[in-house]
Amino acid sequence: MNKIFEVPLYPYERHADEDAATPVRRKVVVIGAGPIGLSAAIDLAQQGTEVVVLDDNDKVSFGSRAICFAKRPLEILDRLGCGQPMVDKGVQWNVGKVFFDDRQVYDFNLLPEEGHKRPAFINLQQYYFEEHLVNRVRELQEQGAKIEIRGRNKVSAIGTHPDHVTLEIDTPEGSYNLEAEWLIACDGAGSPTRRMLGLDFVGRVFEDNFLIADVIMDADFPTERWFWFDPPFNKGQSALLHKQPDGVWRIDLQLGWDIDKEREKRPENVIPRLKAMLGEDVKFELEWVSIYTFQCRRMEKFRHGRVLFAGDAAHQVSPFGARGANSGVQDTxxxxxxxxxxxxGTAPESLLDSYDAERVHGADENILNSSRSTDFITPKSEMSRVMRDAVLDLSEQYEFARPLVNSGRLSVPCTYDGSSLNSADALDGPERTRPGSPCPDAPLSDGFLLDRLGDKFVLLTIDADAPDAIEESGIRVTRLALSIKDDKSLALKERYLGKHESAVYLIRPDQHVAARRPGFDENQFRHAIRRAIGKE
Structure with a gap:
């Protein structure tokens, strides 16, 4: 058994705030030291903001939990300073295979094109993910950043006010009160914050259960995602296999609806199921077992005054498609x-309403895809099952049927079509880089595009003239000048120019496109900057 579960990463230490005569007010308080809360805290600390993270635990999460991390979150983690160690530790993969009964019907490549720094996915246990984030917090602390994690600090009451939030916090040495100008709730699917504020989810709970088993074994399966429909070892149900670091394999087995969850988790019931799948002769050890029920739900709003919700606290989807933690990192x-x-004071407070609008849009997209995946994986009528099985049979021979197979539409970044922050598209360019879209990576002579964009507003010019910097409404936008003369792979031209000879893009700090034009027009781009920060 991996001992990382047992090691306190941020043990309780009494803080001066506990002894203050009146509650101390902090700039930003984050509740939850999981992947989403730590990502938010690191992001803000890198921008110079004081951040306090409160968590009722003092260790990493027990069990691997989320394991599939997609290309876009890895690119975000690069900007947070911890992408590379996660990729180094993780198992990289691009290929998936789909099986029906006892035969493979087809395979697919999630990143068929070259010219990206990061792979389509890595598999990495959530406890390692959290450990790397905590290590990054320690690095920032050594550099003088005002960021801290307070373990064994459980928030027991919350009060909301027009200009701050009040918190009552329980610790091993008693309770104390704290104030926050802003509160970010990243406290998971069962969010106590959401409950204390009397808020709830809207959505759907699916009538099915899946067994998750993390198994330590030596196996020669390739580093791919394998999904079975109606396999011989789990008839009438489905199964999933993923490789993780340290010889750990994730196995998901559909169990059906009417089950005794505690009974099904017992080793004497889990081990025969795994032997039926892996073979009687395969030696393995159980590391972690859990059972989950599909839920596709979200809060109606992610912003409630000075309280902002992110990750599973704001929305939940089924695990198929790896949309949970990946979408949470994109929230922050x-x-x-x-x-x-x-x-x-650079932007109006109403800019935060665009967080709600854009990420609700992202959550709805994830819920739609996740619901469709779940309906395909677990058909609710005999006719639905007949149709699904016909599609699977056809997909073995006919390519047109493969897009209809849904074993979990895998996580892709959200495009914020219709966002109030987007300027009208003035370039009939590639669809993938229209306003609202995340910037696709491209190889440059000295590295990769996304590393050059960084985490500030950027004016990206491709064979177009423009000033080296623009200052507008308190925002300094610097220019990144590129030319397709240096674009040996032609990726930059294909992804950003299309049929045009030049282009100018305004890129937001989260590397989404705010505006694009064939050339630089100062008035138009000043307008686009104001619009992108909610001032127009």
Whole structure:
């Protein structure tokens, strides 16, 4: 058994705030030291903001939990300073295979094109993910950043006010009160914050259960995602296999609805199921076992005054498609630059309403895809099952049927079509880089595009003239000048120019496109900057 579960990463230490005569007010308080809360805290700390993270635990999460981390979150983690160690530790993969009964019907590649720094996915146990984030917090602390994690600090009561939030916090040495100008709730699917504020989810709970087993074994399966429909070892149900670091394999087995969850988790019931799948002769050891029920739900709003919800606290989807933690990291990526501008007085507080609008849009997209995946994986009528099985049979021979197979539409970044922060598209360019879309990576002569964009507003010019910097409404936008003369792979031209000879893009701090034009027009881009920070 991996001992990382047992080691306190941020043990309780009494803080001066506990002895203050009156509650101390902090700039930003984050509840939850999981992947989403730590990502938010690191992002804000890198921008110079004081952040306090409160968690009722003092260790990493027990069990691997989320394991599939997609390309876009890895790119975000690069900007947070901890992408590379996660990729180094993780198992990289791009290929998936789909099986029906006892035969493979087809395979697919999630990143068929070259010219990206990061792979389509890595598999990495959540406890390692959290450990790397905590290590990054320690690095920032050594560099003088005002960021701290307070373990064994459980928030027991919350009060909301027009200009701050009050918190009552329980610790091993008693309770104390704290105030926050802003509160970010990243306290998971069962969010106590949401409950204390009397808020709830809207959505759907699916009538099915899946067994998760993390198994330590030596196996020669390739580093791919394998999904079975109606396999011989789990007839009438489905199964999933993923490789993780340290010889750990994730196995998901569909169990059905009417089960005794505690009974099904017992080793004497889990081990025969795994032997039926892996073979009687395969030696393995159980590391972690859990059972989950599909839920596709979200809060009606992610912003409630000075309280902002992110990750599973704001929305839940089924695990198929790896949309949970991946979308949570994208929540904080969307939120933190906006919150920083509001706190600096550069942008109006209403800019935070665009966080709600854009990430609700992202959550709805994830819920739609996740619900469709779940309906395909677990058909609710005999006719639905007949149709699904016909599609699977056809997919073995006919390519047209493969897009209809849904074993979990895997996580892709959200495009914020229709966002109030987007300027009208003035370039009939590639669809993938229209306003609202995340910037696709491209190889440059000295590295990769996304590393050059960084985490500030950027004016990206491709064979177009423009000033080296623009200052507008308190925002300094610097120019990144590129030319397709240096674009040996033609990725930059294909992804950003299309049929045009030049282009100018305004890129937001979260690397989403705010505006694009064939050339630089100062008035138009000043307008686009004001619009992108909610001033127009």
């Amino acid at each position: 990526d969307n939120l933190c630059w906006k919150l920083q501008l509001v706190m600096d």
